[in-house]
Amino acid sequence: MAIPHSPLQNKLLAALPPAEFARLSGDLELVPLALGEVLYEPGGQLQHAVFPTTAIVSLHYVLESGASAEVAGVGNEGVVGIALFMGGDTTPSSAVVQTAGHAYRLPRRLLKQEFDRAGPTLHLLLRYTQALITQTTQTAVCNRHHSVEQQLCRWLLMTLDRIPSGELVMTQELVASMLGVRREGITEAAGNLQRAGLIRYRRGHIAVLRRAGLETRSCECYDAVKKEFSRLLTDVRGRQENLAIAG
Amino acid sequence: MAIPHSPLQNKLLAALPPAEFARLSGDLELVPLALGEVLYEPGGQLQHAVFPTTAIVSLHYVLESGASAEVAGVGNEGVVGIALFMGGDTTPSSAVVQTAGHAYRLPRRLLKQEFDRAGPTLHLLLRYTQALITQTTQTAVCNRHHSVEQQLCRWLLMTLDRIPSGELVMTQELVASMLGVRREGITEAAGNLQRAGLIRYRRGHIAVLRRAGLETRSCECYDAVKKEFSRLLTDVRGRQENLAIAG
DNA sequence: TTTCCTGTGTTCGGTAACGTACAGACGTCA
DNA sequence: TGACGTCTGTACGTTACCGAACACAGGAAA
Numbered sequence: 019m020a021i022p023h024s025p026l027q028n029k030l031l032a033a034l035p036p037a038e039f040a041r042l043s044g045d046l047e048l049v050p051l052a053l054g055e056v057l058y059e060p061g062g063q064l065q066h067a068v069f070p071t072t073a074i075v076s077l078h079y080v081l082e083s084g085a086s087a088e089v090a091g092v093g094n095e096g097v098v099g100i101a102l103f104m105g106g107d108t109t110p111s112s113a114v115v116q117t118a119g120h121a122y123r124l125p126r127r128l129l130k131q132e133f134d135r136a137g138p139t140l141h142l143l144l145r146y147t148q149a150l151i152t153q154t155t156q157t158a159v160c161n162r163h164h165s166v167e168q169q170l171c172r173w174l175l176m177t178l179d180r181i182p183s184g185e186l187v188m189t190q191e192l193v194a195s196m197l198g199v200r201r202e203g204i205t206e207a208a209g210n211l212q213r214a215g216l217i218r219y220r221r222g223h224i225a226v227l228r229r230a231g232l233e234t235r236s237c238e239c240y241d242a243v244k245k246e247f248s249r250l251l252t253d254v255r256g257r258q259e260n261l262a263i264a265g
Numbered sequence: 266m267a268i269p270h271s272p273l274q275n276k277l278l279a280a281l282p283p284a285e286f287a288r289l290s291g292d293l294e295l296v297p298l299a300l301g302e303v304l305y306e307p308g309g310q311l312q313h314a315v316f317p318t319t320a321i322v323s324l325h326y327v328l329e330s331g332a333s334a335e336v337a338g339v340g341n342e343g344v345v346g347i348a349l350f351m352g353g354d355t356t357p358s359s360a361v362v363q364t365a366g367h368a369y370r371l372p373r374r375l376l377k378q379e380f381d382r383a384g385p386t387l388h389l390l391l392r393y394t395q396a397l398i399t400q401t402t403q404t405a406v407c408n409r410h411h412s413v414e415q416q417l418c419r420w421l422l423m424t425l426d427r428i429p430s431g432e433l434v435m436t437q438e439l440v441a442s443m444l445g446v447r448r449e450g451i452t453e454a455a456g457n458l459q460r461a462g463l464i465r466y467r468r469g470h471i472a473v474l475r476r477a478g479l480e481t482r483s484c485e486c487y488d489a490v491k492k493e494f495s496r497l498l499t500d501v502r503g504r505q506e507n508l509a510i511a512g
Numbered sequence: 513t514t515t516c517c518t519g520t521g522t523t524c525g526g527t528a529a530c531g532t533a534c535a536g537a538c539g540t541c542a
Numbered sequence: 543t544g545a546c547g548t549c550t551g552t553a554c555g556t557t558a559c560c561g562a563a564c565a566c567a568g569g570a571a572a
Contacts, residue, residue: 079406082485087409089402104395105388106497110489111402136383141352144391148351151398155336155358158405159326162334162445165558189519198409200560205520221519221568238329242357250353412528436549447530452550468538468549 023048025122027071029095030146033251038139042132046122051075053187057098057113064108066123067099073119074180076196079111087161087198090153091116093180095247100147102126103133103140116196117181117188145250152246156239164237166199167207171236173197174217176243178226186224211235270295272369274318276342277393280498285386289379293369298322300434304345304360311355313370314346320366321427323443326358334408334445337400338363340427342494347394349373350380350387363443364428364435392497399493403486411484413446414454418483420444421464423490425473433471458482 025046026032031039051057051073058064060080068075074093080086089111092098098121101109132139160169173196177186190208194201208224211217216231217224226232233240272293273279278286298304298320305311307327315322321340327333336358339345345368348356379386407416420443424433437455441448455471458464463478464471473479480487 077402079402081406081410083410085410087406089405101395103391104398105392106395106493109395109402110399110493134383136381136387140383144350145352147394147398148348148353148356151351151394151401152357154398154401154405155324155326155356158336158401158408159328159334159445161405161408163328163330163332191519198406201520202522202561203559205522209521219520246353246357438549448550449531449552450529452552456551466550 023071023120025069025071027094028069028097028122029251030097030142031069031122033142035138038132038137042124042128045128046124049121049123051115051119051121053115053118055115057115058108059112060110061108064099064102065126067097067102067126067129068113068121068123069097070094070119070121070180072181073115073121074117074177075121076114076116077111078114078196085198086195087157088116088196089157090150091176091180092150093177095180095251096146096150097143099126099129100143100150102129103143104147116192117177117186119181142251149247149250152250153243156243160237160239161198164239166197166203167210167235168237169197169199170204170207170211171232172240174224174226175229175232175236175240178229179244184226184229186226187222188224189222190219270318270367272316272318274341275316275344275369276498277344277389278316278369280389282385285379285384289371289375292375293371296368296370298362298366298368300362300365302362304362305355306359307357308355311346311349312373314344314349314373314376315360315368315370316344317341317366317368317427319428320362320368321364321424322368323361323363324358325361325443332445333442334404335363335443336404337397338423338427339397340424342427342498343393343397344390346373346376347390347397349376350390351394363439364424364433366428389498396494396497399497400490403490407484407486408445411486413444413450414457414482415484416444416446417451417454417458418479419487421471421473422476422479422483422487425476426491431473431476433473434469435471436469437466 025043057068057075070092071094074091075098076088077090077092078086078088098113101107133143160172170193173193178184190204191201194204208217208219212219214231216228217226219225272290304315304322317339318341321338322345323335324337324339325333325335345360348354380390407419420440425431437451438448441451455464455466459466461478463475464473466472
């Protein structure tokens with residue numbers, strides 16, 4: 019089935035006032051993002067801001083030893099490339115596609131232009147950036163204090179919030195690299211969740227059966243981040259106007 | 266001896282162009298910050314932006330269990346209260362004075378006003394915010410992959426960079442709460458460093474004897490953050506000079 | 513069907529950090 | 543000077559996670 023693509027599937031774009039959205043919409047380019055694709059390397063110059071619609075991108079940090087960990091994820095609620103408007107142009111982390119799908123991208127120059135108008139777009143992007151900081155902060159604390167199983171639950175829930183279906187397409191190996199733990203640790207934790215009837219998985223597919231169960235076993239970090247996102251990024255008015263136009 | 270205080274001891278304020286600094290300087294209020302003082306609680310409305318000169322403030326996250334961890338530190342290179350201009354007004358973390366000293370504070374309204382001019386102050390504050398994100402990111406990865414001793418070295422070095430002397434006034438208990446580990450873990454790691462002749466400590470005082478040794482034993486995170494800070498926050502005027510030279 | 517690769521399950525010993533408990537040592541203050 | 547409170551040292555057993563190794567199974571492709 020062919021689902022029609024629209025930039026408004028990205029909540030950040032959808033939250034822009036009509037005038038701002040109209041200025042940008044002509045230059046938004048739909049791109050498919052393949053699993054594992056690298057949007058930018060540490061220190062590399064970003065050429066586009068990327069607004070995911072159905073894809074999920076992981077902001078990932080790789081240590082000299084090769085060990086790594088996700089510091090935040092970006093789905094249809096956000097944008098990849100905040101360094102473009104924050105002024106640093108690049109970051110020490112990389113951006114990797116964690117769930118294949120689509121995104122709209124906007125040339126760097128146009129994003130900066132819009133940002134420099136110092137209007138609603140600037141304020142929206144900055145609020146999103148603060149939400150992203152919250153997510154990173156929570157990741158830091160979670161890495162320190164919570165168990166692998168708790169973190170797996172949190173991560174599944176956050177991923178679930180970013181996709182339409184209840185099935186994630188990914189191997190335990192991939193999840194392990196996101197959380198920065200061993201693959202065996204995920205096998206064990208996922209096994210527990212499966213035996214408890216919360217999820218079911220087979221070779222690269224994870225189906226969530228009882229979401230509430232995951233919420234129970236998750237650490238508080240999931241809720242904390244979710245609440246802060248909704249506090250910072252609820253912009254009912256802008257969204258409704260845009261949806262009216264789209265309809 | 267009475268050391269004269271000046272807002273220019275804060276590098277962020279010092280990096281402002283003269284016109285911008287002149288507008289603000291009359292409203293900057295010198296305040297002493299006592300060890301353990303809480304500048305803001307999670308969710309609390311910030312009333313001031315705080316620019317440390319000799320004090321160091323820790324951005325701290327406390328979990329429901331009472332466990333906690335520092336997610337970033339702010340010294341004379343930065344400002345406490347980025348949520349004021351990012352638009353969220355508050356954050357889920359708290360700000361605690363980690364090293365007593367002084368700071369200049371600016372009423373919230375005036376900071377916003379200056380920020381909304383969309384001039385050099387905005388760009389400077391956003392670059393600083395990106396640097397702070399880098400620090401938080403690195404903390405997240407460090408918490409996942411590095412040993413307590415490595416983290417202690419990193420933390421001592423970062424703190425050292427923010428104070429004039431080579432002696433830190435703080436108990437092992439306090440350091441432990443910053444790193445989110447047990448006090449005994451710090452006792453052991455600090456004992457190793459002392460036996461190796463890198464530091465010397467006694468009841469709430471830590472003297473750094475051989476800084477290079479700490480750098481050797483630290484994880485890469487110290488360097489990574491330091492480099493990113495200097496990349497992002499090289500003085501505006503200095504930059505222009507460099508560009509002129511380069512051109 | 514068979515093959516083969518990739519993904520998953522399980523085991524083992526090793527270790528870093530935890531939780532708890534208590535002893536000693538320093539310094540301040542009476 | 544002596545007493546007391548705070549800070550530091552040390553010693554358990556316990557646990558979660560690591561690192562490596564290997565067996566097995568699912569599923570796509572030949």
